[in-house]
Amino acid sequence: MSQASAQIRKISAHPGPVPGANTEPTYTVCKLIDTTTCIGCKACEVACLEWNGYPFRETVFDNTYQTMPQTEWNYWNLIKFNEVEGADGSISLLMRKDQCMHCAEPGCLAACPADGAIVQYSNGIVDFQQENCIGCGYCVNGCPFNIPRFDPATKKMFKCTLCVDRVTQGLEPACIKSCPTGCLHFGSKDDMKDLAETRAQQLREHYGLANAGVYDPPGVGGTGVIYVLHDVTNPEAYGGLPKNPSIPWVVRLWKGPAKWIGNIAMAGGVLGVVLHYMRFGPKRVEEQEEKKGGES
Amino acid sequence: MSASQAIPKAQESRIVRYTLDERIHHWLAGLSYVYCLITGLAFWSPYLYWLAAVVGGGAVARFWHPWSGVVFTISVVWMYKLWHKDMATTDADWAWSKAMKYYVENDDEKLPPAGRFNYGQKLFFWLMLWGAILLFLSGLGLWFVESIPAWLRHLSIAVHVIAALVTIAGFIIHVYMGTAMVRGGFSAIVTGEVTSSWARHHHRLWYEKAVGRK
Numbered sequence: 001m002s003q004a005s006a007q008i009r010k011i012s013a014h015p016g017p018v019p020g021a022n023t024e025p026t027y028t029v030c031k032l033i034d035t036t037t038c039i040g041c042k043a044c045e046v047a048c049l050e051w052n053g054y055p056f057r058e059t060v061f062d063n064t065y066q067t068m069p070q071t072e073w074n075y076w077n078l079i080k081f082n083e084v085e086g087a088d089g090s091i092s093l094l095m096r097k098d099q100c101m102h103c104a105e106p107g108c109l110a111a112c113p114a115d116g117a118i119v120q121y122s123n124g125i126v127d128f129q130q131e132n133c134i135g136c137g138y139c140v141n142g143c144p145f146n147i148p149r150f151d152p153a154t155k156k157m158f159k160c161t162l163c164v165d166r167v168t169q170g171l172e173p174a175c176i177k178s179c180p181t182g183c184l185h186f187g188s189k190d191d192m193k194d195l196a197e198t199r200a201q202q203l204r205e206h207y208g209l210a211n212a213g214v215y216d217p218p219g220v221g222g223t224g225v226i227y228v229l230h231d232v233t234n235p236e237a238y239g240g241l242p243k244n245p246s247i248p249w250v251v252r253l254w255k256g257p258a259k260w261i262g263n264i265a266m267a268g269g270v271l272g273v274v275l276h277y278m279r280f281g282p283k284r285v286e287e288q289e290e291k292k293g294g295e296s
Numbered sequence: 297m298s299a300s301q302a303i304p305k306a307q308e309s310r311i312v313r314y315t316l317d318e319r320i321h322h323w324l325a326g327l328s329y330v331y332c333l334i335t336g337l338a339f340w341s342p343y344l345y346w347l348a349a350v351v352g353g354g355a356v357a358r359f360w361h362p363w364s365g366v367v368f369t370i371s372v373v374w375m376y377k378l379w380h381k382d383m384a385t386t387d388a389d390w391a392w393s394k395a396m397k398y399y400v401e402n403d404d405e406k407l408p409p410a411g412r413f414n415y416g417q418k419l420f421f422w423l424m425l426w427g428a429i430l431l432f433l434s435g436l437g438l439w440f441v442e443s444i445p446a447w448l449r450h451l452s453i454a455v456h457v458i459a460a461l462v463t464i465a466g467f468i469i470h471v472y473m474g475t476a477m478v479r480g481g482f483s484a485i486v487t488g489e490v491t492s493s494w495a496r497h498h499h500r501l502w503y504e505k506a507v508g509r510k
Contacts, residue, residue, distance in 0.1 A: 113339040114354050134354035137441040141449050250450040259341055262461050269465050273472035280402045282479050285497045
């Protein structure tokens with residue numbers, strides 16, 4: 001939920017520059033996560049809780065360093081730890097910061113039935129507006145990344161806001177601010193793509209990672225969170241990152257053609273019975289019995 | 297409601313068509329279905345979202361829709377318990393179904409006699425029973441969306457939408473026939489009684505059995 005007010009461009013009779021000019025990004029923003037330099041310290045997890053004002057919640061131990069199995073309604077940022085065995089028998093410990101991907105074509109937004117419960121800002125951030133949310137969970141059906149979560153107490157859905165309240169004030173998201181290795185970057189989508197491609201090229205050419213690449217899935221129009229992966233051909237190894245995510249076809253059918261076919265059918269049904277009444281009218285027993293009686 | 301009120305034939309005998317149990321469960325199903333219909337249509341289309349305001353807002357509609365669905369499912373299953381013998385298809389139904397055109401066009405004299413329920417009523421009953429079961433099962437998938445795998449979520453959406461649209465088609469026809477088209481039908485399901493001539497006209501086999509002529 002943004003507290004933002006619009007950035008002022010011009011001020012009347014004001015000597016000097018406009019205060020705060022050029023602080024709020026006017027471009028599509030993007031978070032870059034370089035999984036090859038993440039050390040799994042979870043500073044981003046703590047920073048997320050700190051900034052958003054949630055208490056630390058109970059952890060679930062599963063023989064890895066992972067805090068809990070999945071993100072929760074008040075735990076939006078989770079590093080997923082995965083031990084993966086390579087073809088040569090070597091073990092890699094893959095660490096991926098999991099959170100909302102801020103899709104350019106958000107499945108949650110497409111699926112949502114409540115007016116104004118999910119918005120996409122002009123800077124690309126996808127945000128839930130809890131005051132309009134009805135807690136139906138349709139967004140869960142639309143999301144290919146399994147991100148929206150239900151809070152049973154308030155009966156509202158929650159997820160990462162990409163710190164839109166910080167970004168609109170010219171700050172970077174809390175997770176970016178806290179990262180000690182610099183594996184998290186924040187800026188325009190174009191800049192982050194350039195940086196990510198440069199890093200992937202470096203990994204391919206100098207680190208022997210032939211499959212290193214950038215994860216920016218086109219199936220959802222690209223994402224506002226992109227990854228550099230050691231092996232971009234196998235994103236599933238990073239704790240279930242889908243290879244070709246898209247809005248599920250059932251959801252697209254449901255929110256698209258099915259709506260109009262259904263609406264036309266329902267209107268046709270009502271029209272049909274009205275026309276039947278006008279053409280044939282009601283069945284009145286007594287009249288017909290009398291008529292029959294008169295005939296016999 | 298019935299035309300007999302227009303013609304003052306107070307002495308015409310009335311016979312019981314629906315017991316209190318039957319009427320209560322019919323109306324429980326009817327009211328809970330209408331609630332699910334109003335709220336469901338609100339979730340269905342942004343152009344119908346205003347319907348949620350009519351019943352207390354989107355969040356309230358979302359909260360009660362599944363519970364109303366539970367009431368609907370239970371009352372329909374209860375009606376199955378009450379009616380499944382009467383709803384079994386008989387040889388008389390096949391003859392009636394072939395002549396359904398005459399029923400639609402109000403040429404009732406050309407229709408073969410029907411039992412307690414005619415073939416159209418039976419079709420509607422089975423449609424709503426299976427519709428209720430499918431809506432309930434798929435509704436669980438939409439209700440507990442976070443607890444099930446993605447393929448089951450998507451199957452639930454498809455089944456819920458299709459089952460809802462099919463039952464809405466049946467519902468439109470049912471309400472039309474029960475109120476506007478078949479006069480006397482509405483008062484029958486409210487008061488439980490019909491006139492003898494109504495019973496003889498619409499459900500002759502049942503009437504003859506009821507008055508002990510067979």
